[in-house]
Amino acid sequence: MAAPMQHEDLLKLKSFIEFVDANPTVLNMPQLQFVKDFVEKFGGKVPAGDFKMPDAAAGGKCPFGGDAGGKGKKPAEASESLSDDSQDEESLSEPESEVELDMEGVIEADNEPPQPMGDSAKAPTEEEADQAGDLRGQAAAAYGEQKFEEAITLYTKAIELNPGNALFHAKRGQAFLKLKKPNACIRDCDKALELNCDSAAAYKFRGRAHRLLGDFAEAAKDLRQACKLDFDEEADEWLREVTPNAKKIEQHRVKQERRQAERKVKERQRAQRRARKEQAKQSANSTGSGAGGAGGFPGGFPGGFPGGFPGAGAGGGGMPGGVDMADLMGLMKDPEVAAAMQDILANPANISKYVSNPKIFNLIKKFVPGGDIGAAFGQAEPPKAGPESGPEPKATKDSADFVDDGLD
Known part of the structure; x- marks a missing residue:
């Protein structure tokens, strides 16, 4: 029969009772007078004296998973953890029902020494x-x-x-x-x-x-x-x-096997859920710590390009050329872009390798003052595509470039 309380409430109650058992004078607090009245109603006696929070260094524990030093889980974290796992824990901790059998006619087992069995290898005459x-x-x-x-x-x-x-x-x-x-x-x-x-x-x-x-x-x-x-x-x-x-x-055995299989599945799902939470937490920490570092480049791009990328540090107020940091971080996830940036940061002269790559070249221009890469790096910008020119017109007798060589 299931208890008329939620599993998480039972856990809290158990934690509270354990704390009271170790620190009974806590019931002398005015807020817990109703609990003290309940104990005394059934013949219990609460020791006199004022309650003092146990020393955290001595391992004192507060109810509901906290500690005497106030270093327990934050309420939001505890609630989130409980909501994630309480349902699985409740189903895993449910006691297995017993089988009610008709035991009429069952007798006590005999425990006499084994009877002679003869020599099985003997071949009788x-x-x-x-x-x-x-x-x-x-x-x-x-x-x-x-x-x-x-x-x-x-x-x-x-x-x-x-x-x-x-x-x-x-x-x-x-x-x-x-x-x-x-x-x-x-x-x-x-x-x-x-x-x-x-x-x-x-x-x-x-x-x-x-x-x-x-x-x-x-x-x-x-x-x-x-x-x-x-x-x-x-x-x-x-x-x-x-x-x-x-x-x-037989039906009970089938039920037990099914429960064991479900328990394994739920334990695996809970482990996966915790792993995802931990991974998300690490990713969030990594993103937070890397925001000033532009995708893994130490210090963002300080001094790596001419102009020093003013404002690109961890506390910078903006990027040159109106570059959006979120867009930049997205571009830096592109393996080609990341590799090119590493190459150029190692040796700015290597920008010449990427003159013919519009994706890389146009990105770099955004970080160069005035967008003048040629002046900044001593390199010429890639030729701009102009209108297609046809073959040079052939000189005619009427043109100024015509020279009569007298061989006609």
Whole structure:
């Protein structure tokens, strides 16, 4: 059943109670008189004395995550952190519901020493096999007379003569069931299935033993296999008896697996969210510290270009030529522009490399007083594109440039 409070409110209440437990005199403060009245109403007693904030150096803690020195999270930060993770924490901390099972018929487990299993490697002689068969007949007769201890003794002798017979183990396990010894039965049935994995009797009796121990899911699994190998009315009846509890357990396991998968997804999402917040915080810090440095160039562009880029420092009032700092920062994210600027800052004469690159050249002109790059760097500006001129007109006899060489 969920608490009638929000998860974040419960966390605050828990923090407050822990603080009061360590500093009970805080309840003597007038603002907390209603809490003091509540404590005394139920027989509690608040120590007399004035409350004094614990020393921060001694590890004193204030409620709601602060500290005595007032160095706790800012309210906005705490609220933001809580709002981000409280929902995930609430879902992850919800207690898993318990399965309500019908435990009628469940008995206390037996803890006797293991019974003899014989030597599985022994190959019985024909005479030993016959003797074991006779002993099995006597054991079955004793079982029919409800002499279960005697039946177990006779089956044990038969097993010692012919330990490789799976049915001997299964039938002895059946006798152990009658004596309310399910663990002994399970050991015999395990051995029988080791010798013969298709022994329906072993699955049947082991399933019943699991049921007596309250292991309903295992019981249903074994009894289903027994009915599949060799249908038996008694095994089917036992299966129908354990099926309701088995289904509850199986559904609960599916729910647990789904919750575990959801928990992993939410934990991964929370880690990603925190990583994004940290990255955004670092980016904001980087942007703030780099605002006066124009995209990573130390000090902006001081002295790197002729004119010194007045006003380009961290506290500058503006850029020359009406350049907008935001636009400049955007341009500096262009790898080509950034590389060119680094090259020119290292050696201003390298501007000649970029005379034919309008994107770089026009950007540089904005930072040169008067835009006269030729005067500033000793370089000629790129030729301006003019109207296209056709081929020079051919001289004619009437033109002033015509000279008659007399060769006509």
